[in-house]
Amino acid sequence: MATTATSPPTTATEDPVRLLIPGFLSPETCKELEFVHRSCGTAGYRPSVVSTSLPHLAATGCGHLLLPFVPIRERLRDAVESFFSCHFELFVEFTGLVSWCKGASIGWHSDDNKPYLRQRAFTAVCYLNSHGKDFKGGILQFQDGKPSAVVPVAGDVVIYTADNRNVHCVDEVTEGERLTLTLWFTRDSAYDEDPKLLNFLSQTSWSYEPADQNSYIPLPASDNMYWFSYEQSGFDIRCARVHILGFSFRASSDGESNNTSVAPAEDPIELLGKPLGGEMMS
Ligand SMILES: O=C(O)CCC(=O)C(=O)O
Numbered sequence: 001m002a003t004t005a006t007s008p009p010t011t012a013t014e015d016p017v018r019l020l021i022p023g024f025l026s027p028e029t030c031k032e033l034e035f036v037h038r039s040c041g042t043a044g045y046r047p048s049v050v051s052t053s054l055p056h057l058a059a060t061g062c063g064h065l066l067l068p069f070v071p072i073r074e075r076l077r078d079a080v081e082s083f084f085s086c087h088f089e090l091f092v093e094f095t096g097l098v099s100w101c102k103g104a105s106i107g108w109h110s111d112d113n114k115p116y117l118r119q120r121a122f123t124a125v126c127y128l129n130s131h132g133k134d135f136k137g138g139i140l141q142f143q144d145g146k147p148s149a150v151v152p153v154a155g156d157v158v159i160y161t162a163d164n165r166n167v168h169c170v171d172e173v174t175e176g177e178r179l180t181l182t183l184w185f186t187r188d189s190a191y192d193e194d195p196k197l198l199n200f201l202s203q204t205s206w207s208y209e210p211a212d213q214n215s216y217i218p219l220p221a222s223d224n225m226y227w228f229s230y231e232q233s234g235f236d237i238r239c240a241r242v243h244i245l246g247f248s249f250r251a252s253s254d255g256e257s258n259n260t261s262v263a264p265a266e267d268p269i270e271l272l273g274k275p276l277g278g279e280m281m282s
């Protein structure tokens with residue numbers, strides 16, 4: 001019997017439009033990104049949203065905080081290129097941490113649905129915390145196809161095409177705070193995020209001339225950009241990052257001869273207001 005031309009297309013011939021990748025980021029990486037966000041997040045682009053974009057970090061003297069994003073962006077780009085069989089170069093168009101506070105939601109849309117967003121080809125959303133544990137609501141829903149919904153779990157990533165094959169919405173967050181790392185990828189090098197970041201960095205942190213030439217640690221952004229106040233809490237992000245990297249401080253009040261080695265446990269916070277003498281010790 002001959003097969004008729006009206007046979008329904010098999011799913012095997014259709015291009016895949018989305019993929020959920022469980023456990024893409026480690027719990028430690030999720031926490032590190034949350035830390036960056038808590039330190040540098042600003043009022044977001046939509047109501048009930050707080051965001052930390054990479055250009056914002058680069059432009060506010062926090063260029064060192066870009067480092068954890070570098071390998072993640074590369075791994076995500078590889079995952080997108082491989083799953084969507086891209087035989088063309090992809091550029092990261094935008095990278096940002098977003099917290100969705102109580103009341104935040106987004107209605108049905110595709111991610112390239114505005115004239116100024118047409119360059120977006122693919123989306124990657126990494127979940128940094130978990131539905132049910134850290135927040136309620138906030139489920140990602142797709143209009144068609146599978147998976148039809150994504151319940152955020154810390155470390156999971158969903159990648160999808162930014163066009164109208166992926167019309168989606170996010171249910172309102174009804175409790176807690178939902179935290180994501182969102183990236184968009186473009187084929188158009190004119191929208192590549194990297195040159196913008198390098199431009200900011202060359203204007204700010206790397207060419208920054210400290211008033212005190214003995215200080216080698218970048219200045220934090222202005223105090224009102226942090227979730228904690230250095231004045232009130234004594235907590236300084238510069239110190240925290242140096243400690244995460246496994247360094248302790250060698251301090252001096254007036255020159256090399258009086259160097260004192262200070263163990264990390266001995267409140268190096270106080271030392272941060274003073275110039276550092278000698279090298280940091282690992
Ligand atoms: O956070 C999500 O799950 C999706 C976010 C989204 O749709 C967007 O930012 O355009």
Ligand SMILES: [Fe+2]
Nearest residue numbers: 109110111168
């Ligand atoms: Fe979206």
